[in-house]
Amino acid sequence: MKSGAQGKLHPKDGSARRRLKAALLTLALGAAALAAACLPGAPEGTKRGERTVTLYGFSVMKESMEKSVIPGFAAKWKQEHGEDVRFTTSYAGSETITNQILQGVAADVGIFSIERDVERLATAGAVTANWRGLPFKGIVNKTPFVILVRKGNPKGIRDFADLAKPGVQIVHPSPIDSGGAQWSVLAVYGSELKKSEAETGGFDQARALKLLQAVWRNVKSTPGSAREARTQFETGFFDALITYELEGLLMKEAGAAIEIVVPRSTIFSEHPAVAIDRNVTAEERPLLDAFLQYLWSDDAQRAFVKHHFRSVTHEEFNEANPGFARIEMPFTVELFGGWQRAYPEIVEGVWRDKVQRKK
Secondary structure (H helix, E strand, C coil): CCHHHCCCCCCCCHHHHHHHHHHHHHHHHHHHHHHHHHCCCCCCCCCCCEEEEEEEEEHHHHHHHHHHHHHHHHHHHHHHHCCEEEEEEEEECHHHHHHHHHCCCCCCEEECCCHHHHHHHHHCCCCCCCHHHCHHHHEEEEEEEEEEEECCCCCCCCCHHHHHCCCCCEECCCCCCCHHHHHHHHHHHHHHHHHHHHHHCCCCHHHHHHHHHHHHCCEEECCCCHHHHHHHHHCCCCCEEEEEHHHHHHHHHCCCCEEEECCCEEEEEEEEEEECHHHCCCCCHHHHHHHHHHCCCHHHHHHHHHCCCEECCCHHHHCCCCCCCCCCEEECHHHHCCHHHHHHHHHHHHHHHHHHHHC
16 A cells, blocks of 8 residues: 555445444534533522522621521422522622622622612612512611620720720721611711700700710721621720621620620611612512512511511510610611711711711
């Protein structure tokens, strides 16, 4: 055989032709498999017959959602529809998760510390439904703001005014990143408005500003969320922390050497939940609507109380938690005219412009 003919198949060689066809078939099947692998499929880890929900929540929602509310809903959906539901969750400061959603993360549902964050999403077109048409105007739970101090209360802190004393060191989340921090600012400022109203019949804004300035001078650290602030305090840093009542109760439950100081007057924070409509398909909508409605069910509301949030649907549910404090002079964000006025007038106009910048 000549060298130029070496390796060529003789047209009458049937065995060689069969081998060539088998090789081409193998190549074709391999190419098809590769093409199929490149097609979009179910999210990684998703099983056949399993549904997925991506939930973003403000930092202190983690325990109640992960330990009770999400498992409760998943069991209910499985019983009623025969489908497993898997949740992918992320928790951070309310302002932080709002910014992440605005930047495009694929959250299906959000639970926020403040209504203002939902309004920001609505303005940007991420939330298009009338979210205030949900039960209780979209608010799923509430909690008052309190002061956490070291065991034995060595600094003698009894109210917000004591946080202004010389030598008191405070950890306070950043109002730029944390909805809880904004509630805290309103708690301190509003407490003086309520006290002055009780004493004189009118709001003394100068008195409220003076207290907020004095307290803020003792703030030594401003982490990005209420949970990060709690972690610093738990680690042993600083003398006091202004935070959600539930954080103090969770810490005491875990055996932390702290005490909860209940201010004479303080704010109740109220927390909205919404679907991120921009990310929800028609196929997903029934599942997400069912999950949202479940948040106001008796089972979910009792679960919130178990994890130290207060129920918004039934005050009698709250009687089941012996750790809940009685607030002598409570108030809500409506003291300031709602978030549409509280943020520009108090968080920006008072805290940012007259407190932080002049510290």
